[in-house]
Amino acid sequence: MRVRLRTNAHPMRNFNPERKTTAGKLNTASLPPASQTSLRRQCSHGAILACHMYIELIKTVHTATVTFQRAITELLEDMGLEDENTIAVTLVPRKGGEARNHTPSHAANNDYIAKYQLATSRMRALDNDPNNPLGFKQQANIHCAYCNGAYKVGGKELQVHFSWLFFPFHRWYLYFYERILGSLINDPTFAFPYWNWDHPKGICLPAMFDHERTFLYDEKRNQSPRIGTIIDLGHFGDEVQTTQLQMITNNLTLMYHQMVTNAPCPLPFFGVPYPLGTDPSPGMGTIENIPHTPVHIWTGDSPRQPHGDNMGIFYSADLDPIFYCHHANVDRMWNEWKAIGGKRRDLSHEDWLNSGFFFL
Secondary structure (H helix, E strand, C coil), X not given: CEEECCHHHXXXXXXXXXXXXXHHHHCCCCCCHHHHHHHHHHHHHHHCCCXXXXXXXXXXXXXXXXXXXXXXXXXXXXXXXXXXXXXXXXXXXXXXXXXXXXXXXHHCCXXXXXXXXXXXXXXXXXHHCCCCCCCHHHHHHHHHHHHCCCCEECCEECCCCCCCCHHHXXXXXXXXXXXXXXXXXXXXXXXXXXXXCCCHHHCEXXXXXXXXXXXXXXXXXXCCCXXXXXXXXXXXXXXXXXXXXXXXXXXXXXXXXXXXXXXXXXXXXXXXXXXXXXXXXXXXXXXXXXXXXXXXXXXXXXXXXXXXXXXXCHHHHHHCCHXXXXXXXXXXXXXXXXXXXXXXXCCCCHHHHCCEEECC
16 A cells, blocks of 8 residues: 655644543654665565555444453453453544544553553564564564665665655554554554653653563663653763753753754755655754654663664664654654744655655
């Protein structure tokens, strides 16, 4: 299936970051040279699989009511555990055509987290069939393929980073991932959270991802930034020794520069043009550079993994579930940036509007 970038077709263009989920009225590094060939083959295999499953997923509109009690029960069953002390909370089905509403990760309640854990556990279970395109690892392989040279156009490597393709590719990628999660728990209202590292309340690693032996935890994650550690949005490997208040000030200052001062018009924000037939990686936009990249590096396990796996390197970044929460906030920056006004608007270049991706 191919998707184009026409702005009126963006699947998350009505994304409202300030509204909470209505479900239930709970409501950089490149590959090591020796690994490129084998990983390229692996990623290509993962990405080139039957797309009819995605198409059927998109066409399906679920109306089933899901309860928190059922979500908890099924999650515990999947984990081989039992618990009778669950509270039933009815979830409200989405009406046809209604946009999903996302919530910041720090504000997510236990009911929502249980659903998210359940959906992720079922996606991980699909990995038992290595050829299932809806599985957790195969979804990660899609991103890997577009990042590590699995595709070539006109004899040139296709790269979705370091250019104006960064934002639109990842928006579509998140869209399909979210639809899969919702379908696995029969809840079309499901919307995963965004890690709002741009706000003082969200500048620590979200607690829901930091509980070991849960489906949102990743063993290949830096152990230093655990709960309570303030993220450094300018982190490129060296730890900054300063007070918490100064780190918060540094982060907010960086965000102002990247969203306002350094991006008064489209190209500085989106990145350098990457028309068909040109060389890949012509140059990043402001947000892709900072804070997108530092968050990856800060979260990746560089102290224990030679290449910063998982989040700190392209080929494994998506194997950490926090990737999607991080990129949901990166995508939110797109809307926030346009809302500032002035000349901040979507690109109108035909090469950008007519670009397309295959999610197979």
